Amino acid sequence: VLSRTALDDSGQLLQQSVVAAARTDDGGPAPTFSPTTWKRIADTGVFALGTEEGGGGPSDIAAAHEAMGREAVLGPLVATVLAIQLVGRDQQTGIAAGNELMGLRIGELVTWAPPARTYLELDHDRAWSCELDSVGPTIGTMAGEPWSRSTGKRLEELSGVDSAVAFADLATAAYLIGAGTRLLEMTVAHAIGRRQFGRSIGDFQAVAHPLARCEAQLTTARQLLYLTALELEQTPVLAEGSCTGATAAVHIAEDAALNTSFSAHQVHGALGFTEEASVGMYSTRIRQISLGSAGRIRTKLAASSGGNRTAVAPNSIPSNQDVR
Amino acid sequence: VKALIDAQQREHRFADVLEGLRSFLETEVIRLHDDAGERLRDPRLIYSPDGRFSPEVLGAMRQIRQASARAGYYTMLAPESLGGGGLGFEALYRSWETIYRRCGVEYWLGYQVVAHWARGPGHLVAAMSPELKDEIAGELLDGTSNLCFAMSEPDAGSDLWAMRTEARRSDGGWILNGTKQWITNGPYADRAVVFAVTDRPELEAHKGGITAFVVSADQQGFAVDSLIPMFGHSGADEAIISLRDCFVPDSNIVGEIGGGLTLAMSGVSEGRLYNSARAIGLARWALAKAVDYAESRVTFGKPLMSNQGISFPLAESAMEVHAARLAGIDCAQALDRGAANRTLLSMTKALSTETAVRAIDRAVQVHGAMGFTNDLGLSEAWQQVRRICVADGSSEMMRRQIAKDLRAWEAGLQ
Numbered sequence: 001v002l003s004r005t006a007l008d009d010s011g012q013l014l015q016q017s018v019v020a021a022a023r024t025d026d027g028g029p030a031p032t033f034s035p036t037t038w039k040r041i042a043d044t045g046v047f048a049l050g051t052e053e054g055g056g057g058p059s060d061i062a063a064a065h066e067a068m069g070r071e072a073v074l075g076p077l078v079a080t081v082l083a084i085q086l087v088g089r090d091q092q093t094g095i096a097a098g099n100e101l102m103g104l105r106i107g108e109l110v111t112w113a114p115p116a117r118t119y120l121e122l123d124h125d126r127a128w129s130c131e132l133d134s135v136g137p138t139i140g141t142m143a144g145e146p147w148s149r150s151t152g153k154r155l156e157e158l159s160g161v162d163s164a165v166a167f168a169d170l171a172t173a174a175y176l177i178g179a180g181t182r183l184l185e186m187t188v189a190h191a192i193g194r195r196q197f198g199r200s201i202g203d204f205q206a207v208a209h210p211l212a213r214c215e216a217q218l219t220t221a222r223q224l225l226y227l228t229a230l231e232l233e234q235t236p237v238l239a240e241g242s243c244t245g246a247t248a249a250v251h252i253a254e255d256a257a258l259n260t261s262f263s264a265h266q267v268h269g270a271l272g273f274t275e276e277a278s279v280g281m282y283s284t285r286i287r288q289i290s291l292g293s294a295g296r297i298r299t300k301l302a303a304s305s306g307g308n309r310t311a312v313a314p315n316s317i318p319s320n321q322d323v324r
Numbered sequence: 325v326k327a328l329i330d331a332q333q334r335e336h337r338f339a340d341v342l343e344g345l346r347s348f349l350e351t352e353v354i355r356l357h358d359d360a361g362e363r364l365r366d367p368r369l370i371y372s373p374d375g376r377f378s379p380e381v382l383g384a385m386r387q388i389r390q391a392s393a394r395a396g397y398y399t400m401l402a403p404e405s406l407g408g409g410g411l412g413f414e415a416l417y418r419s420w421e422t423i424y425r426r427c428g429v430e431y432w433l434g435y436q437v438v439a440h441w442a443r444g445p446g447h448l449v450a451a452m453s454p455e456l457k458d459e460i461a462g463e464l465l466d467g468t469s470n471l472c473f474a475m476s477e478p479d480a481g482s483d484l485w486a487m488r489t490e491a492r493r494s495d496g497g498w499i500l501n502g503t504k505q506w507i508t509n510g511p512y513a514d515r516a517v518v519f520a521v522t523d524r525p526e527l528e529a530h531k532g533g534i535t536a537f538v539v540s541a542d543q544q545g546f547a548v549d550s551l552i553p554m555f556g557h558s559g560a561d562e563a564i565i566s567l568r569d570c571f572v573p574d575s576n577i578v579g580e581i582g583g584g585l586t587l588a589m590s591g592v593s594e595g596r597l598y599n600s601a602r603a604i605g606l607a608r609w610a611l612a613k614a615v616d617y618a619e620s621r622v623t624f625g626k627p628l629m630s631n632q633g634i635s636f637p638l639a640e641s642a643m644e645v646h647a648a649r650l651a652g653i654d655c656a657q658a659l660d661r662g663a664a665n666r667t668l669l670s671m672t673k674a675l676s677t678e679t680a681v682r683a684i685d686r687a688v689q690v691h692g693a694m695g696f697t698n699d700l701g702l703s704e705a706w707q708q709v710r711r712i713c714v715a716d717g718s719s720e721m722m723r724r725q726i727a728k729d730l731r732a733w734e735a736g737l738q
Contacts (some may be wrong), residue, residue, distance in 0.1 A: 061429075106693040141696040142556070142703035196483040206720050267711060269481055269718060270506045273711050275553040280707075284556065287706075288696050291689070 002265070007226075011063040017044045018067035029072035029285075032144060036117065038075050041068070042098025045079055050167055051092055054084075056168055058229035065171040066225075069178025072282050074111040074144060074205055079104045079172045083120055085164035091118070092226045103151060105130050113148045114138070121154060127161045128154035143288035144281070169246035170229060172289055173253035177222050180257035183282040184214050187264040190271075201267065210263040217256035225249045254290045261286050338415060342422050345397055345437070349426050352391050353434045356384060361421025364433070371559025371625060375551045376511050388436040389444075389467030397437055398467050402445040406461055413659035416594070417601045417652050428613075429701040429708065433441055439464075441594040442473035443509050448517055448536070451579040456538060460515065471538075472513035474504040474565055481506075483723050484585065489567065491520035491537065495572040498522075499538065500545070503566050510563030511548050515540050518567065519584050526582060534584035538576040545570030555707040595664070595716040596673040597659065600652045600731060603680035606705050607645050613702070614638055614687035617694075635689055641683040648679040655685070667729040674722035680709040682737055 021040040024030050030037060041047075046064040048054025052239070061081065068077065079102035094100035103116030108247055110119060110132065119130040132152035139147045188211060189319075191202030201207050228245035245259035265272045272279035356364075359628045361477065363369050363380060374376050377385075392398035401416050402408020409415075418655055439445055445464040448471075459508040469519040489502025500520050510516070516539050526533030539546050545568045570610035599734030615638060618629040624720040628634045658664035684706045688695035695702050713719050726733070 109693050109697070111693070140698035142698075142706070143696065144556075147693075195479070196481065196486070204720075206723065211658060221381075266713065266719065268478075269714050273555040273707075274712070275555070275557065284703075284707075287685075287688075291693065291696065296368045 007063055009215060011059065011233065012047070014044075014063050015067040017116075018046055018064050019071060022068060024104060029281045030074060031275070031281065033074050033115070033146065035045040036296040037073070038101075041073065041075075042096065043299075045096075047084060047098065048092070048096035048309050050081075051084055051096070053089070053092065054096060058167065058232040059226060061167055062170050062225055062229045063172035066178035066181075066222075069175035069180070070182040072179055072182070072285050073175075074285065076104075076116060076145075077171055077175060078101050078168050079116070079120060081168045082122065082127070082164050083118070085167055086120065086158040086160060087129070091097050099273060105132075105150075106148050108151070109134070109139075109147055110150050110152075111145060111147050113150060114146070114293075119152070120158075122161070122165075125161050125165070127158045127164070129156050129158060130201065131155055132295040136261035141288060143285045145288065158176065161243055166232060166246040169250040170225070170232065173221070173225050173228075173246065173250040176250070176253040176257035176286060179282050179286050180214070180218050180260040183257075183264045183279065183286075184211065186279065186282075187211060187260075187267050189303060191267050207267055210259075211267065214260040214263055217252075217259060221249070221256040224252055257286045258290060332732075338418050340420055341400065341411070341415065344395075345419055345422055346426060348392065348395055348397055348437065349423065349431070349434055352573050353388060353427065353437065354431050354434060356388070357431045361382070365430075367558045368687075369651075371557075375553060375559040377559065377561075382512060384433060385436050386467065388433045389439075389470075392437045393465065393467040398439050399465055400438065401441075401443060402439055402446055402465065403450040404458070405450050406445050407465055408439075408445060412655040413597060413664075414653065415643040417597055417656040419600055420601035421605040421608075421649070421652075422543070424602050425608045426433050427735070428606065428609040429704045434603055434639045439467075441591055441598065442517070443513070443654050445483060446594070448473075448587060448591060452538065452728070453575045453577065455575050460538070463514075468510065470512075472507050472509040472516045472563075473591065474507050474510070474516045474518045474539075476506045477503060484588075485527060487519065487521055487527065487534060489518070489520040490524075491522045491572070495569065497571055497576070498537065498568040500539065500567040506552070507563050507565050508561055510565050511537055511551055511560065513541060515548070516565065517578060519565075519588055522584075523582055524669060532582045532585055534588070536578035536580060536584040536587050537572045539567070539570060539572055543570055543572075549553045555711060556704070592716055593659075594668055596669050597652070597656060597710045600648070600655070600672045600676035603676040603709050604645060604649045604652060606709055607641070607648075607680040607683035610687035610702060610705055611638065611641050611645060612685040613700075614641075614690040618690050624637050628690065638690065641679075642688050644679040644722060645683055648676040649651065651675055665724050665729070665733075667733045670717070670722035670725040673717065674713075674719045674726075677713045678719060681713060684709055 016289055018041060021044050022037060045054055049056035049060045049064060050058070065077065082093060085104045088096070089127050095127055101112060101116040103112040103119045105119055105121040113119065113132065113135050119132060121128045121130050130152050132150045134150055136149040139149065141147055141196060150293070189212065191207050192200050194201050228249045231245055264279050265283060268277065268279050306324050364384065370378060370381050389398055396409065399407070399413050402410070404410035412734060423437060426572060441447065445461060449461055449464060460469070464471070471669045477487060477489060480488065489500065491498040491500050491506065491543070500518060502520060504518065510559035518537050518539050519534050520537060521527050521533055522535040523533035547566050549564045549566050552562040552564065553560040618634050618638065619627055620630045651672045655664055655668045658668055684702060688702045691702065693698060693702055698704065
């Protein structure tokens with residue numbers, strides 16, 4: 001079963017082209033949002049994945065976002081995945097091409113506004129397109145995403161939210177796994193190269209064992225991710241209010257990536273906190289992207305545990321309206 | 325009974341001091357921040373284009389130090405032999421906890437109110453020669469100037485025995501050569517306390533061989549090579565410092581020749597208690613913020629706090645903070661009795677800093693998207709406490725120490 005989670009040639013090619021588009025000149029992640037990089041990534045076609053026009057499916061979305069996580073791409077990724085699934089075909093083109101940036105309204109906060117000009121609001125299993133009355137001054141955030149405060153109103157309610165959220169969860173899980181894996185690789189390299197007390201610090205079990213645990217968690221999370229993507233491919237239309245394996249996948253990926261961040265900082269010592277090293281950029285981006293789904297995950301998984309199933313699969317979970 | 329009475333008297337004495345400290349924070353620090361508004365809030369105004377604090381910020385820091393020195397808080401922990409209050413470790417713990425609990429990360433000038441052991445008049449200054457003390461103690465005590473503590477090196481962090489900076493004998497003094505890294509206050513300090521190898525065989529035998537010297541920042545051969553912006557900051561308080569044939573007279577030796585390590589370690593021990601108090605102060609600040617928000621924010625028709633998914637993690641934080649705080653106060657009291665050991669300090673430091681990371685992380689989560697905005701300060705607090713899981717001895721080094729002394733520690737418990 002696990003061999004099915006290995007990426008085929010086209011998946012690997014997709015990842016290579018995303019990495020090539022996302023990578024900065026110095027090979028590290030960009031400290032701030034770059035419209036040029038965003039456009040370059042869009043040109044690979046990844047933002048159109050999962051649409052009629054763009055082709056591809058959940059496995060490709062997962063592969064692309066894993067690659068973006070590896071490069072710690074800074075941009076409105078989750079909002080883009082949600083939007084491309086929710087909006088009409090005429091609007092999809094601009095988003096897919098990287099010309100139209102998406103923001104999410106969360107209470108009085110709006111993510112990516114500016115530069116985003118189009119907005120969505122998500123409230124559990126309902127979503128709306130939105131219009132803002134005004135956009136306040138930029139508020140910095142932990143991960144370096146520009147947000148702002150604003151007032152606005154909901155315009156049109158959008159359909160197909162469960163599927164879109166499943167795709168967004170899948171993309172989030174993939175990003176976390178990609179970022180976590182790259183961070184772990186950097187950390188292992190540092191543990192081997194850095195010498196204290198006359199030997200590599202990786203020779204100390206207190207350094208090596210936590211990293212081994214991260215490796216195990218990330219590997220498992222990755223296998224769950226791609227198995228979930230395969231399941232979603234086989235069951236593309238979800239019943240209203242149903243829970244998907246993507247919920248579980250993002251939950252497991254969060255734990256793996258957050259643990260990796262913690263260990264990466266501990267192993268890098270003071271160096272890991274410098275702006276020069278990119279450890280902090282990975283860890284803050286991992287922490288911030290781990291926020292959105294928490295409430296939904298817990299509610300959905302709690303609801304699913306009533307159904308005598310250990311695995312959470314598409315369409316397998318009864319409606320959990322009453323639980324919410 | 326006597327111990328109980330002593331403890332109560334001590335508690336009472338601290339109650340007055342802490343009450344005074346709180347009121348100083350309100351009238352001097354918080355008012356100054358409120359008056360300055362964005363100038364002390366916006367990173368683009370706090371730092372100059374070269375990444376250093378702006379002259380206005382450095383001036384405000386000095387202003388707070390001097391006002392606090394006049395009020396007596398700045399020097400209350402400094403040794404009595406220097407003219408300080410000599411209040412001891414429990415006062416150190418409680419005052420830093422009070423400062424961080426009240427000031428959080430918004431009113432960060434509060435961090436200047438009490439002299440830090442490595443930057444102000446502390447035991448390092450008490451160990452200086454009479455002529456050096458005459459020269460610098462006055463301006464350190466009144467908050468006009470300050471120091472930086474230059475021990476870490478690129479390849480000698482936890483492993484002090486790998487130190488490379490060398491001091492070579494010369495006429496009437498020493499010639500220093502080497503590079504120091506992660507030097508907090510390095511870009512701004514008037515003088516540095518530099519640790520250098522004076523006896524290589526002693527160092528190689530892990531017996532000592534390190535000496536501390538005071539080097540003036542305008543001394544020829546002393547240079548701030550670069551600034552190190554840390555974790556989300558556009559400017560820096562940390563620097564890389566180089567010493568190139570830097571001459572230091574004999575009178576600038578701190579303590580004994582070869583006795584640098586003992587001096588350094590007693591300072592680092594003080595730093596571990598300071599960081600424990602800082603972590604717990606910030607954890608309490610974040611926990612209070614989270615409780616306020618969870619009680620006032622209504623979703624699905626009820627306050628957030630009525631969801632166990634929100635309230636139980638906060639209860640968890642309260643339990644952990646209480647335990648770590650008691651460990652900190654117990655450790656401080658033991659240090660005051662002269663009975664503390666490195667094990668106790670290591671336990672306190674790792675427990676407090678890791679507790680604070682969890683408590684602040686939960687506070688971020690409770691605030692939802694708001695928790696990640698720079699406006700709220702939780703993001704900065706998270707980064708601050710995450711850093712001190714490494715600074716002044718990493719969590720791993722603390723565990724190493726605890727593990728080494730486990731048997732003796734267990735046997736010593738009553």
